[in-house]
Amino acid sequence: MTMETWQGVVTILMAVLGTVITRFLPFIVFPESERPPRVVEYLGKVLPYAMGGLLVVYSLKNVTPFSGTHGIPEAVAITVIVALHVWKRNMLLSIAGGTAVYMLLVQVVF
Amino acid sequence: MRVNRETLSKALRAAVPKSLPVCVSFLFLALSYGVLMGTKGFSFVWPMCMSAFIFTGSMEFVTVNLLLSAFNPIAAFLLAIMIGARHIFYGISMLGKYRNMGVKKFYLIYGLCDETFAVNSGAKIPQGVDHGWFYCFVTLLNQFYWVLGATLGGLLGERLSSLNTNGLEFILTGLFVVVFLDQWMSSERKSHMAALLGIVIPVICLTLFGPDGFMVPSLVIMLVLFLALRRYLDDLKPEDGTDAGAGADAGVDALTAEGKESER
Numbered sequence: 001m002t003m004e005t006w007q008g009v010v011t012i013l014m015a016v017l018g019t020v021i022t023r024f025l026p027f028i029v030f031p032e033s034e035r036p037p038r039v040v041e042y043l044g045k046v047l048p049y050a051m052g053g054l055l056v057v058y059s060l061k062n063v064t065p066f067s068g069t070h071g072i073p074e075a076v077a078i079t080v081i082v083a084l085h086v087w088k089r090n091m092l093l094s095i096a097g098g099t100a101v102y103m104l105l106v107q108v109v110f
Numbered sequence: 111m112r113v114n115r116e117t118l119s120k121a122l123r124a125a126v127p128k129s130l131p132v133c134v135s136f137l138f139l140a141l142s143y144g145v146l147m148g149t150k151g152f153s154f155v156w157p158m159c160m161s162a163f164i165f166t167g168s169m170e171f172v173t174v175n176l177l178l179s180a181f182n183p184i185a186a187f188l189l190a191i192m193i194g195a196r197h198i199f200y201g202i203s204m205l206g207k208y209r210n211m212g213v214k215k216f217y218l219i220y221g222l223c224d225e226t227f228a229v230n231s232g233a234k235i236p237q238g239v240d241h242g243w244f245y246c247f248v249t250l251l252n253q254f255y256w257v258l259g260a261t262l263g264g265l266l267g268e269r270l271s272s273l274n275t276n277g278l279e280f281i282l283t284g285l286f287v288v289v290f291l292d293q294w295m296s297s298e299r300k301s302h303m304a305a306l307l308g309i310v311i312p313v314i315c316l317t318l319f320g321p322d323g324f325m326v327p328s329l330v331i332m333l334v335l336f337l338a339l340r341r342y343l344d345d346l347k348p349e350d351g352t353d354a355g356a357g358a359d360a361g362v363d364a365l366t367a368e369g370k371e372s373e374r
Contacts, residue, residue, distance in 0.1 A: 007181040008156075014183045015173050016163045018190025019197070023219050026201030032209050036202060042344045043336060044202035046304040049297065050332050051196040052290040053308025054325075055168060058193070059283040061321040074283070081284055085291045091135055094291075095284035099142075103277035 069110045077102035113243075121243035124236055129251040132225045136252060139167060140259025141266070142281045147174055148267015149275045157267075161260035165253060166223055169193050170260075171282045192325045200227040207231065211242045221249035223256075224289070300343050307335060 003011070030036040036044075063071040081098035088094070144157040156177075157170075164170050169190050176186050200222055207230065208218050222230075226249050235244050294305055311332050315324040336343065 003177065003181045007183075008177050010183050011176050011181065011186045012160055012164065012173060014186040015160075015169055015176075015190045018187045019164055019166050019169055019194045020220065022191060022194030022197040023201060023222050026198050026205065027208070027215075027219055030202070030205055032205075036205060039337070039340070040202055042340060043333075044199045046301070046336050046343050047199045047332075048196060049293055049301045049304035050308030050311075050336070051199070052286070052293050053305050053310075054312050054328060054332075055193075055286040056283070056290050057309060057312035057316060057328075058325065059286050061316055061324070073277075074280075077280060078283070078287055081287050082291065085288055086295075089295075091288050091292075092138055094288050095281060096138075098284045098287070099278065099281045102280040102283075103275075106277040107274055 069106070073102055073105035073110060076105060117240050118243060120238065121240050122247050124239045125244050125247035125251060128229050128233055129248050129255075132229060132252050133255045136225065136255040137259040139281065139285060140256045141263040142278060143167070143170060143174075144260040144263020144265070145267035145270060145275065146171075146263075146278055146281075147260075148264045149270055149278075150174065150178060150267075152177075152264070152267075154261055154264030154268060157260040157264035158257060161257045162253070164190075165221065165256065166194060166197070167256075167285070168282065171279070189325075192329060195329060196224075197222060200224075200231075203227070203231055207241075208245070211245075214242050214246050218245055218249055221253050223252065226252045300345055303339075304336070304343060307332060311335070 026036075030040070060071075060074060063074050065071045077098045080101045081094045084090075084097045085094040140157075140161060143161070144154065147157040147160075148154065160170050160173060164173065172189060172193060173186070176182070176189070201219065204218075204222065204227070208215055211218060229248050229252070230245050233244070233248070235241055290305065294302065297305075312324060312328040315328040315331065318324070319327055
């Protein structure tokens with residue numbers, strides 16, 4: 001670890017605080033007595049799909065398509081995950097398979 | 111409120127089978143998270159505490175990177191808000207179900223992670239089982255699996271540091287890809303549009319703003335686009351018509367107000 005222990009603890013506390021705020025906010029803004037506006041219900045329905053995509057991009061944000069390994073290990077591993085998942089629909093198998101392929105590629109091939 | 115033992119055991123017996131799929135995937139994921147931290151040189155106490163207190167998998171993986179970079183608490187806070195933004199929408203969906211839960215409500219909200227949301231929002235609770243305690247046990251069991259896995263992984267990882275675990279972090283990408291696929295395969299076309307926007311907008315923003323600054327613009331642009339595309343993406347409208355009384359009126363009011371706004 002590069003930072004002091006207290007700095008690590010503060011970093012974690014900030015992560016906790018941010019997360020707790022996101023979880024409690026809707027219950028504070030929309031108390032039990034009132035029905036949330038329609039537009040909020042609509043957003044509550046479409047946004048989870050978009051967040052799924054956003055998280056995929058987020059986890060790949062440091063991939064460099066024009067240098068290094070050109071994102072080839074990532075592309076191959078994701079293809080494996082999609083294929084496994086469409087085939088077996090088993091979350092654990094898909095993740096384990098894709099990660100194993102990725103580790104193999106970055107450690108042995110590239 | 112007095113709680114008798116039968117109420118509790120009934121709720122627990124209903125909650126355990128519903129949480130079993132989460133048990134397997136949580137143990138596996140949390141184990142790899144713990145191993146990751148262990149191999150980066152952290153004592154098992156770190157993954158144990160982080161899994162118990164942060165209790166949102168994606169942010170925990172991200173926090174590993176934060177702990178290995180320069181000290182920046184503000185960035186940690188903002189990242190937690192941005193990555194956790196989806197919780198706001200889980201909360202909105204659970205407003206009704208978590209109503210009138212008394213003190214339990216605080217824990218239910220605190221523990222509302224992706225998987226707990228998935229189980230509790232979709233669960234068909236058997237007759238005679240107390241809803242509040244059912245939700246509570248699902249939340250508690252899920253958190254227990256997660257902390258257990260992370261702690262064991264941390265203990266294991268400390269001893270594995272000589273092993274080449276380069277690339278293990280891809281497990282997070284794997285999780286997100288699978289969640290995305292599950293959403294994709296279990297939804298119809300309108301939701302596919304939302305899912306695609308969730309890929310395309312962040313990719314454009316990533317190209318424009320770089321890896322450190324693309325999250326906020328992505329979220330803002332997506333929000334604006336979804337509001338603009340509401341006419342095409344909103345398929346809740348018919349349900350509003352079937353709602354009784356005040357609910358339907360409120361819905362119509364919101365719609366007309368929305369219409370006026372977009373005319374301006």
